[in-house]
Amino acid sequence: MTPKPSNAYERILLTASKLFYQKGIQHVGINEVIAAADVAKRTFYKHFPSKDQLILEVMLYREKQWLQWFEESVEQRGKTAKEKLLATFDVLGEWYAQPDFRGCPFINAVLELANANHPVHHVSARLREAIRTHIKKLAAEAGVRDPETFSQQYLLLIGGASLMATIEGTPAGATHARQALSVLIDGS
Template sequence: MMSESSAARQQILETASRLFYQKGTQNVGINEVIAESGVAKRTLYRHFPSKDDLILEVMQHRASQWLTWFEEAVSSKGGTAKERLLATFDVLQNWYANPDFRGCPFINVVLEIADATHPAHQVSIQLRESIRTYIMQLASEAGVKDPVSFSQQYLLLIGGASLMATIEANPTGAQYAKQTLSVLMDAG
């Protein structure tokens, strides 16, 4: 059973995560997080001394959850490494098609917070590196000649598909990316 303090902390994180994703980190104030989470101001500040601390914790938690979800969803597709690589864009298309999709939260936070030294930027960079490493491993298993370059090309495709899903509210960019990925795999 979770302690009262842990439950309050979790409630703050869940509320802030939802609000930051819906409205953007810069458009949500601490008072709104307090009001929506139903905790006292003192409780929030005991767990998170500043808004930046809260943003960082939310982004770290989201990154961990997202990567686990992504890898498990791809694994559940089964098949060869090549089939799983292609399936990554089916997984992403399902994410993009969710009516609550408001863009990639890790790209969003980098765009919202201009300070490149902000710790939330590092979370986004680390997640990107984790995705690249995962794709590089699958590419190596699939027999792709240059898995390092391939993984970088993959990140360009995921960025474009995410952008199309965000700007145009059109999840089919994932299928265009999947077609391009197939060509890249066959070429090298």
């Protein structure tokens, strides 16, 4: 069992992150977060004046954590840029295979919060762009002729693989995406 952080802010943030991912943002109320984080209402509102602020800070936290995990995991998997590109779907496949996988939290948040002007949409778009930029850099290093187009095609593969994993409850989409990515790399 993981001990709870002693810092109330962090405890609330981590608790909300877990609950939002497990149940969905719209299905988790402030009182549930307060009770699960074991903090007083006053303490909660001192750190998060609204649920929207909590949602935003959770997604900013997740963005940083996810991108760091993804880039470090990929870096450890390959020596060449091509190996690293292909390894992205090995890493994602392992994530999709986790028993608590419930889809991409960024896609989930965008779908749940239909307002395109909600700050969470901007966080999700920024993460998507960070992934694309990282892939574009690896593609250039791998000698791909058009890294810009390749990076957009990659995003289609990762979106499709994530959706398959969510709907089908299996990491098989990552394997299919890896095969398609190999064809794209070799064809360039």
